[in-house]
Amino acid sequence: MSRVIATLFLFVTCAAQAQAQDAVPQFARYMPLYPGMYFNGGYLQDARDGVFDQQGIKRDSAVPSAGGQTAFPEKTLLGAFSWHFPLFESYGLPFVSSRTHFARVGFSYTDTRTDGELGRFAADRSDDASTEADRLENEGSGNGDLTLEFGSYLVGSPASQWRERRSAPFAIVATTAGNLPYGAYNRDAPISAGSNTAWAQGRIGAHWQPWAGAFVDLGVAWREYFQNYDAAFGRQMPTQQGDDRFVDLSLAHRAANGLYLAAFATRREGEPNMYENPRFAPNPPAPGATTSMVPASGNYFDQGTSLDTVGVSLNWFVTQRWLAALHFVKPVAGQSGEFDLPYNEHTPAGCKVGAPNCTTAPAGSVHVDGLGPARSYSSGRLLLLVTHNFGLGDTFTCTGCER
Amino acid sequence: MHRLRTVRRTFCTAALLLLAAPAHAGIVFTPHLSEYGRLPPGQYTEATLILTEIEHIYDENGDKIQIGQPFVSAGASTDASLALLKYLWVGNVFRDTSVWYLKDHPQFCRVIGVLGYQQNTEQVGDRTRVFGAKAGGNGPGDAFGLCGVYGDEHRFGPLQFNGLLATTVKAPVGRYDTDAVLNIGTNYWSVIPQFAFHSKLWGRLWIDGTFAYQFNGDNDKPSFLGLTPTDIANWRNYEVNVAWKFTEHWFFDVGYGYRESVGPNRYEKVNISNEEPVNAEDNCILLGIDRNGPECNSTNRFFVQSKPGPYEDKGIDGTLLTAGIYYIYRTSSVFQIRVAQPIAGHGSQITALLDVYNAVPDNNGGYTRGNTTVAVDRPSKQYGVQEAAAVSASPFLELRFVYLFWAP
Numbered sequence: 001m002s003r004v005i006a007t008l009f010l011f012v013t014c015a016a017q018a019q020a021q022d023a024v025p026q027f028a029r030y031m032p033l034y035p036g037m038y039f040n041g042g043y044l045q046d047a048r049d050g051v052f053d054q055q056g057i058k059r060d061s062a063v064p065s066a067g068g069q070t071a072f073p074e075k076t077l078l079g080a081f082s083w084h085f086p087l088f089e090s091y092g093l094p095f096v097s098s099r100t101h102f103a104r105v106g107f108s109y110t111d112t113r114t115d116g117e118l119g120r121f122a123a124d125r126s127d128d129a130s131t132e133a134d135r136l137e138n139e140g141s142g143n144g145d146l147t148l149e150f151g152s153y154l155v156g157s158p159a160s161q162w163r164e165r166r167s168a169p170f171a172i173v174a175t176t177a178g179n180l181p182y183g184a185y186n187r188d189a190p191i192s193a194g195s196n197t198a199w200a201q202g203r204i205g206a207h208w209q210p211w212a213g214a215f216v217d218l219g220v221a222w223r224e225y226f227q228n229y230d231a232a233f234g235r236q237m238p239t240q241q242g243d244d245r246f247v248d249l250s251l252a253h254r255a256a257n258g259l260y261l262a263a264f265a266t267r268r269e270g271e272p273n274m275y276e277n278p279r280f281a282p283n284p285p286a287p288g289a290t291t292s293m294v295p296a297s298g299n300y301f302d303q304g305t306s307l308d309t310v311g312v313s314l315n316w317f318v319t320q321r322w323l324a325a326l327h328f329v330k331p332v333a334g335q336s337g338e339f340d341l342p343y344n345e346h347t348p349a350g351c352k353v354g355a356p357n358c359t360t361a362p363a364g365s366v367h368v369d370g371l372g373p374a375r376s377y378s379s380g381r382l383l384l385l386v387t388h389n390f391g392l393g394d395t396f397t398c399t400g401c402e403r
Numbered sequence: 404m405h406r407l408r409t410v411r412r413t414f415c416t417a418a419l420l421l422l423a424a425p426a427h428a429g430i431v432f433t434p435h436l437s438e439y440g441r442l443p444p445g446q447y448t449e450a451t452l453i454l455t456e457i458e459h460i461y462d463e464n465g466d467k468i469q470i471g472q473p474f475v476s477a478g479a480s481t482d483a484s485l486a487l488l489k490y491l492w493v494g495n496v497f498r499d500t501s502v503w504y505l506k507d508h509p510q511f512c513r514v515i516g517v518l519g520y521q522q523n524t525e526q527v528g529d530r531t532r533v534f535g536a537k538a539g540g541n542g543p544g545d546a547f548g549l550c551g552v553y554g555d556e557h558r559f560g561p562l563q564f565n566g567l568l569a570t571t572v573k574a575p576v577g578r579y580d581t582d583a584v585l586n587i588g589t590n591y592w593s594v595i596p597q598f599a600f601h602s603k604l605w606g607r608l609w610i611d612g613t614f615a616y617q618f619n620g621d622n623d624k625p626s627f628l629g630l631t632p633t634d635i636a637n638w639r640n641y642e643v644n645v646a647w648k649f650t651e652h653w654f655f656d657v658g659y660g661y662r663e664s665v666g667p668n669r670y671e672k673v674n675i676s677n678e679e680p681v682n683a684e685d686n687c688i689l690l691g692i693d694r695n696g697p698e699c700n701s702t703n704r705f706f707v708q709s710k711p712g713p714y715e716d717k718g719i720d721g722t723l724l725t726a727g728i729y730y731i732y733r734t735s736s737v738f739q740i741r742v743a744q745p746i747a748g749h750g751s752q753i754t755a756l757l758d759v760y761n762a763v764p765d766n767n768g769g770y771t772r773g774n775t776t777v778a779v780d781r782p783s784k785q786y787g788v789q790e791a792a793a794v795s796a797s798p799f800l801e802l803r804f805v806y807l808f809w810a811p
Contacts, residue, residue, distance in 0.1 A: 088732075142542060142578075143518070143542060143543060146486060146518060180452075180484055180486065180518075180520060181520050181541060182484075182486065182518035182519060182520050182541055182542065182543075183541060183542070184541065184542045184578065185541045185542075187537055187538075188537075194541050194542070196520075196522065196539075196541060198484075198520075227525070229482070229522045229523060229524055229525050229528045229538060229539065230522060230523075230528050230537065230538045230539055239525075276525075277529075396732055396733045396735050396736055
C-alpha cells in the first residue's frame with residue numbers, strides 16, 4: 001500500500017507545474033516525482049470583473065477609471081507535458097549525474113473579451129477622428145504563450161535511488177523558466193490571450209512530509225520581464241513590466257483513500273510598471289469648443305502591483321494513472337497599477353503640433369488604470385485539472401546502453 | 404486615421420523584415436545530420452527553437468542595409484523566435500501488398516506545426532504605430548505536411564548512400580493580419596516536390612543534400628500597404644549538409660543553402676496613401692522621390708496616393724552557411740545547436756508610382772487633400788516585406804531537440 005500511495009503522490013505533483021502563470025499552487029508541487037512523462041490538462045474560468053485598486057480597495061470594475069463596469073471574462077484550456085528524469089546518470093558529471101531533474105512545456109488557449117464600459121469605448125467610432133483612440137478592437141482570444149521550465153533537485157532526489165525510492169520526505173528544487181510570447185496578441189484590444197512579453201524566472205521550492213499523508217510545500221520565485229515593443233490599447237498596457245516576486249505555500253492532507261484536501265496561499269509583488277508615451281485614455285479631459293485634448297509624451301510609472309490569494313483544492317485519484325482536481329482561488333488583497341497621465345490642450349481642435357496657428361497648453365491630467373499585467377483582479381477563479389501518467393520509467397530510453 | 408499618416412513612415416517600415424524567410428527555409432530544406440537517411444520504422448518527434456535578431460537585410464543590389472536606417476533611430480531590429488514541432492512516421496503500409504516499388508521501399512510522412520513571435524523593436528514600432536500598422540505578429544504559423552518514399556540503399560566500398568522523393572504541402576492556416584508589418588502566416592499555398600540523398604563515407608563522413616522546387620500560390624490579400632507580393636514567384640532550393648562523426652555521441656556539421664526565385668515577384672495591390680499631410684522632406688527623401696522635383700524645395704505639405712500596380716521586383720535569392728554540433732544522448736534523444744549566417748542575397752524592391760497632391764489648410768489647424776496634383780507618377784523605391792520578398796542578412800540560432808517518444 002505504501003508503494004501505491006508513494007507512487008500516487010509522486011505522480012500528483014506534476015500537476016503543480018501545469019500552470020506557469022501560477023494560477024494555483026497545487027499540493028506537493030515541489031516533491032520529486034518518479035521519472036516518467038506526465039500530462040496535465042485543465043480548464044480555468046475567471047470572471048475578472050473586479051480589481052484591487054492602487055490603494056488596495058476592492059472595486060467592482062476591472063477598469064474603474066473607464067467609468068461604469070468593465071470585465072475581462074476568461075475561459076482557458078491549459079495543457080502541459082512534464083518529464084522527470086535522471087540525466088547523464090552514468091557519466092559521473094558533477095551536480096548533473098547525481099540527482100534527478102525535470103522539464104516542462106506549457107501551452108494554453110484562452111477565450112477572452114472586454115465587456116462593459118471599456119468595450120463600449122473601444123467600439124465607439126465617434127471619437128476616432130478627434131483622438132488617438134481609433135481602430136480599437138475587442139477580440140483577444142487565441143492560443144496562449146509557450147512556457148518552458150527546467151529544474152534540478154538540489155536535495156531529496158538522488159539519482160542513485162530513483163528506481164527504489166518510495167517517498168521523498170524532504171526535497172529542495174531549483175528551477176529556471178522562460179516564456180516564449182507566441183500567444184495571440186491584439187495590440188488594439190484591451191486584453192489578449194498572449195502577452196507579447198518574454199520573461200525569465202528563477203524559483204526555489206521546498207517540499208516536506210512531516211508525517212504520512214501530510215505535505216507542506218513552500219516556494220519563492222523571481223521573474224524579470226523583457227520589453228513589450230507594441231504595448232496594447234494605446235499603451236495603457238505597460239511597455240516595461242516591473243519584476244515580480246512570488247511566494248507560495250500549500251498544506252495538504254489525505255482525507256480518505258485516494259482523496260486529498262489542500263489549502264494554499266500565494267503572494268505576488270511587482271515593481272512599478274512603465275508606460276511609454278500613452279496615446280489616449282478612456283477618460284480624457286473634456287475639450288473646449290475649439291480645442292482638443294492630447295496626452296503629453298513621456299514615460300509614466302505606476303506604484304507597483306501585488307496580489308494575495310488563498311484557496312482550497314480537492315484532489316481525487318480516479319485511477320493510478322488519472323488524477324482529477326478542483327481548485328478554487330480567492331484573491332484577498334492586492335494593488336493594481338495606476339498612473340496620472342498629463343494632457344495638452346491643442347487649439348484649434350485637431351491641429352497637430354507644428355501646424356500653422358496650432359497652439360498647445362497644459363490641460364491637467366487624468367488618472368489611468370494600467371491594463372494587462374497591471375491589473376490585480378479580485379474575482380475568484382475556478383480550475384478543473386486532470387493529470388495523466390503515461391507510465392513510469394527512464395525518460396531517455398536506451399537500447400543496448402550500459403546503465 | 405493613423406494608418407494614413409503612412410507615407411513618411413512607410414519607407415522605414417517597409418525596410419523591415421524578413422523573418423519568416425530563414426524560418427521557412429529552415430523548416431523544410433535546411434538538412435540536419437542524417438536528415439534523409441533511411442531511418443528505422445517508428446515515430447519520431449522533434450522540437451526546434453529558432454532565435455534571431457534581424458538587424459540587416461539585403462537590398463535588390465545585394466548590399467546589406469541596416470533595418471530602418473536612416474529613417475528610424477539607430478539600433479532597430481526585428482526580434483523573432485519560432486518553435487517548430489515536427490512529427491515523423493517511417494514505415495511501409497504497402498509491405499503486404501503487391502504494389503510495385505512501394506511494397507519494398509519504406510515510406511515516411513511528416514507534419515510540422517509552427518508557433519512564432521515576430522516584433523519590431525520600439526524604434527520601428529513607434530513609427531508603425533503612428534499610422535496604424537501593427538509592428539508584429541505572434542501566434543500559430545502555417546502547417547506543413549509531407550510524404551515520400553525512400554530509395555534503395557547502395558554500397559560501393561566505403562560509400563553507402565540512398566535517395567528519396569517527397570512532396571511537401573504548406574497550408575496557409577497561420578495567423579495573418581493585412582494590417583501587420585510582420586506575419587507568422589503567409590496567406591498562400593505552396594507545393595514543394597523534392598529530391599534528396601544521404602550518404603556515408605567510411606561511416607564517418609555523413610552527407611545530406613536536397614533539391615526542391617517550390618510552387619507558390621497567390622496571395623490575394625497582401626499585408627502592410629500592399630508591400631507583400633500578390634503573385635509570388637516560385638523558388639528553387641538547394642541544400643547540402645556535411646557532418647563528421649567524432650564518436651557515437653558527438654557530431655559536427657557544416658551546411659550550405661541557396662534559394663532563388665524563378666522570375667520576379669509581382670505586386671498588384673499597392674496602396675500607399677496618407678490622410679495627414681507630409682512635409683516636403685518626408686515626401687522627397689523618405690519616399691525616394693527625385694530631389695530635383697519642384698515639390699522638394701517647397702515648404703508646403705503634401706498627400707500621396709500610389710498607383711496599385713502591378714509592379715515587379717528583380718527576384719530574390721539568398722545564400723546561407725550553417726555550422727552545428729550534435730550530441731546524441733543514449734538512443735532516444737538528440738541535442739543540437741546550430742548557427743546560420745547569410746553570406747549573400749538580393750531582396751525585393753519595387754518602384755511604386757505616387758501621385759502627389761497639395762494639402763489645403765482647413766482653417767481648423769489641419770489639412771485636407773486638395774484637388775490639385777502637384778506631381779504625377781513620381782517613382783518611389785519601396786521594399787517588399789515578409790518571407791516572400793525580404794532576405795535577412797543577419798544570423799540566426801537554432802536549438803533542436805529530437806526525442807523518440809516511442810523508440811523504434
